[in-house]
Amino acid sequence: MAEINxxxxxxxxxxxxxxATLNTVTAxxxxxxAVTVLIAGSGAAGAAKAAAAIDGVAKVLHADxxxxxxxxxxNVAAQVLALASGYSHFLFAATAxxxxxSPRVAAxxxxxxxxxxxxxxxxxxxxxxxxxxxxxxxxxxxDALKVITVRTTGFDPAPATGGSATxxxxxxVGDSGKASFVGAEIAKNDRPELTSAKxxxxxxxxxxxxxxxxxxLTPLADKLGAALGASRAxxxxxxxxxxxxxxxxxxxxxxxxxxxxxxxxxxxxxxGMKDSKVIVAINKDEEAPIxxxxxxxxxxxxxxxxxxxxxxx
Amino acid sequence: MRVKSDGTGVDIANVKMSMNPFDEIAVEEAxxxxxxxxxxxxxxxxxxxxxxxxxxxxxxxxxxxxAILVQCDDExxxxxxxxxxxxxxxxxxxxxxxxxxxxxxxxxxxxxxMLAALADLPxxxxxxxxxxxxxxxxxTREVDGGLETLKVKLPAVVTTDLRLNEPRYVTLPNxxxxxxxxxxxxxxxxxxxxVKSHLKTLKVSEPPKRGAGVKVADVSALVAKxxxxxxxx
Numbered sequence: 001m002a003e004i005n006x007x008x009x010x011x012x013x014x015x016x017x018x019x020a021t022l023n024t025v026t027a028x029x030x031x032x033x034a035v036t037v038l039i040a041g042s043g044a045a046g047a048a049k050a051a052a053a054i055d056g057v058a059k060v061l062h063a064d065x066x067x068x069x070x071x072x073x074x075n076v077a078a079q080v081l082a083l084a085s086g087y088s089h090f091l092f093a094a095t096a097x098x099x100x101x102s103p104r105v106a107a108x109x110x111x112x113x114x115x116x117x118x119x120x121x122x123x124x125x126x127x128x129x130x131x132x133x134x135x136x137x138x139x140x141x142x143d144a145l146k147v148i149t150v151r152t153t154g155f156d157p158a159p160a161t162g163g164s165a166t167x168x169x170x171x172x173v174g175d176s177g178k179a180s181f182v183g184a185e186i187a188k189n190d191r192p193e194l195t196s197a198k199x200x201x202x203x204x205x206x207x208x209x210x211x212x213x214x215x216x217l218t219p220l221a222d223k224l225g226a227a228l229g230a231s232r233a234x235x236x237x238x239x240x241x242x243x244x245x246x247x248x249x250x251x252x253x254x255x256x257x258x259x260x261x262x263x264x265x266x267x268x269x270x271x272g273m274k275d276s277k278v279i280v281a282i283n284k285d286e287e288a289p290i291x292x293x294x295x296x297x298x299x300x301x302x303x304x305x306x307x308x309x310x311x312x313x
Numbered sequence: 314m315r316v317k318s319d320g321t322g323v324d325i326a327n328v329k330m331s332m333n334p335f336d337e338i339a340v341e342e343a344x345x346x347x348x349x350x351x352x353x354x355x356x357x358x359x360x361x362x363x364x365x366x367x368x369x370x371x372x373x374x375x376x377x378x379x380a381i382l383v384q385c386d387d388e389x390x391x392x393x394x395x396x397x398x399x400x401x402x403x404x405x406x407x408x409x410x411x412x413x414x415x416x417x418x419x420x421x422x423x424x425x426x427m428l429a430a431l432a433d434l435p436x437x438x439x440x441x442x443x444x445x446x447x448x449x450x451x452x453t454r455e456v457d458g459g460l461e462t463l464k465v466k467l468p469a470v471v472t473t474d475l476r477l478n479e480p481r482y483v484t485l486p487n488x489x490x491x492x493x494x495x496x497x498x499x500x501x502x503x504x505x506x507x508v509k510s511h512l513k514t515l516k517v518s519e520p521p522k523r524g525a526g527v528k529v530a531d532v533s534a535l536v537a538k539x540x541x542x543x544x545x546x
Contacts, residue, residue: 070461073426073436096456100438103391103426112392112511115421129520130419135316135323138516178435179465182451186459195457199545224546232475242441242455242476248420249335249475251457257545274523278543280535286528295526295543298535308532313546 002144004033004123006089008057009080011097012039012047017054019196020093022157025054027150028091029158030120034058036087037165040079040172042069048167055162065172070184071097074176077104082173084109087145089123094149094252095195102149111143118154132248132271152195153254153275187241194244197227199257202246202273205233206262206283206302213239216303217261219310229253229273231263247272262302265290282306320516332368335413337375338473341480342443343411344376351445352409354378358401360394362386366496373491374483380496381405385508393501393508395427400504402432407468409450414439414472425472435465439474 006028011018021037028035036059037051048062061083067075080090080101090105092098094116106113118136119127125140126148194200201221207213213234221228230240232247246253248271258276263269265281265288273279274293281294284301291297298305315324332340346352357372359365360383369380383397402410415422429436437443437452441460444451445467453462455474465471501508529535539546 072463073429073438077430096439096454099422100426100436103395103423104430104436106423107392107395107427107430110392112390113421113423113427114512115419115423125515130517131323132417132420133520136518136520137514138518140513140515141511142513143511176435177466178469179437179463182462182464184456184459184461186456186461193458236476241459242474243457243459248417249415257539257543278539278545279526280539291528292525293523296535296538297526297528298532299528300531305532309536312532312536 002088004031004089005087006031006033006035006091007080007083007087008035008037008091009076009098009101010037010039010047010051011093011095012041012044012050014041014044015046016050017047019157019193020095020098020152021051022054022160023152023155024091024093024150025056025158026155027117027120027148028089029056031089031123033088036061038063038080038083040068040076042066044068050160052165052167053161053163055159057163057165060165060167061170062167063170063172067172067175070181072176072179072181073101073104074178075173076101077108078173078176080105081108083170089146089148091148091150094151098149102147106147109145109147111145111147112141113147113149114139114141115149116151117148118151132267133274134267151252153252191221192225192227194227194229194246194251195253197253197255199224199226199259200229200246200253200255200276201226201259201261202229202231202263203234203240203261204231204263205237205239207234207239210239216306220259220306223310223313224257226259231266231269233266260290260294261306263290264288265293316517316519320518322514322517330364332371333413333416335415335417335473335475337480338475338477339411339413340372340375340377341478342473343409345478346409346443346445347376356381356405356407358398359383360385360389360397369496370488370491371483373494374487375481376487379494382496382498383501383504384498385501387508388510389508390510390512391421391423392427392511393506394424395431396506397501397504397508398424398428399431400506402428409445409467410434410470412470412472414474425470429470432470434468434470436470436472437463437465438472440471441474441476443471443477
């Protein structure tokens with residue numbers, strides 16, 4: 001096989017790298033070759049420095065331009081393609097951002113994309129979950145170049161320190177001119193990010209309203225320093241924002257502790273959280289499917305159990 | 314859904330096939346754009362086996378004007394589908410291409426973005442709101458941490474997220490009407506597209522089973538377990 005040379009397209013906020021990048025670097029290291037990280041950003045020297053410090057990273061490519069300020073797929077993909085020569089593997093985190101950009105790169109390279117890998121078997125063979133995680137497919141890429149998205153819960157984060165990679169400034173591509181950023185509504189709070197939180201408190205439709213959802217779950221999340229999540233039913237009912245949805249079509253999470261409150265446990269939801277280390281379920285319906293995956297189940301009305309739990313922590 | 318015992322795939326022999334929910338949302342959105350007078354014609358497209366004709370009839374019952382099936386009995390991977398769609402985009406010159414954001418079997422989430430790249434079009438994926446005016450689309454997208462809005466120049470590719478709309482129920486009169494609408498059936502070769510596989514499935518296996526744990530009697534028992542046994546708090 002040809003030489004393995006991996007390019008990790010970092011997810012970052014210009015000041016630093018996002019946690020998902022660390023998991024993606026781990027997957028890249030497992031390929032067995034050199035790992036280079038690309039920071040395409042705007043005023044992203046901080047992110048480039050952070051990437052250079054990640055354990056196992058040999059080189060950081062830093063492309064800096066206004067056109068990368070909002071991570072537009074057209075521009076970031078073009079930047080990756082401009083640098084593609086010499087790399088055998090292109091790795092993105094399977095986040096909203098990574099999933100947006102990577103298929104553009106794959107299509108332009110005329111290769112298939114391997115989505116959501118959870119395990120590296122060899123440089124061309126990977127495991128990925130299908131059918132909402134009810135089956136694991138072992139797939140082999142038939143292409144010379146591999147474009148991969150990495151399910152972050154499948155790989156431990158690489159240590160953020162200990163590396164001393166060189167940072168090379170590269171010329172940025174021009175603006176595609178096809179898309180522009182209008183605005184964003186990103187909720188600002190002090191909670192950890194859902195996909196990298198150590199503890200998640202997640203609520204379902206049984207909470208009954210948006211007010212109750214917040215009133216009951218926020219104190220528990222505060223006490224535990226947890227991120228808040230929700231089932232699809234709760235999001236559909238308007239109790240929680242869309243980006244809190246945990247499940248097959250929402251976010252895939254695997255925290256140390258997942259506390260499912262008033263969540264029945266549809267397959268769709270289980271697909272997003274069943275790799276959590278410890279699962280706690282609180283539900284008054286003892287037949288709820290969530291109990292089939294919970295390490296600790298408490299059959300009790302959540303409106304009495306959760307306040308009691310907050311008090312005893 | 315069950316993994317086959319020989320590890321070659323999953324057994325879908327008795328599974329009812331229907332339109333992917335994200336695609337249904339895409340069809341609904343296109344029909345609404347027509348109803349608003351923004352779009353003049355809605356073409357529903359599918360690539361796959363002959364049975365996909367039924368799916369396309371459903372799309373026409375929702376309100377699509379006509380349909381095109383690129384019929385192929387071989388497995389079609391996302392890049393191949395994107396190439397077929399690119400050929401149809403060249404042919405039909407749509408002002409907007411709407412797709413579901415992902416399939417719910419292989420969950421790939423690739424085709425729309427690949428199509429956009431191949432056709433050299435802008436993309437707005439995971440859309441929760443689409444507004445079309447003056448040759449542009451303002452699309453609100455579901456991203457990690459919240460929402461963002463992009464302005465893309467038409468023609469563009471938009472992939473739909475769950476909460477873009479709630480597809481209507483199809484009525485019997487519309488199902489009857491859909492039967493009379495035009496459906497063209499093409500082969501990949503007609504479009505000059507090579508649909509070879511880029512990914513080979515070596516094995517499909519059951520995921521490790523997660524067993525049920527214990528039921529605890531009350532909150533204090535739960536806290537004790539989390540502190541002393543699981544040691545996670």
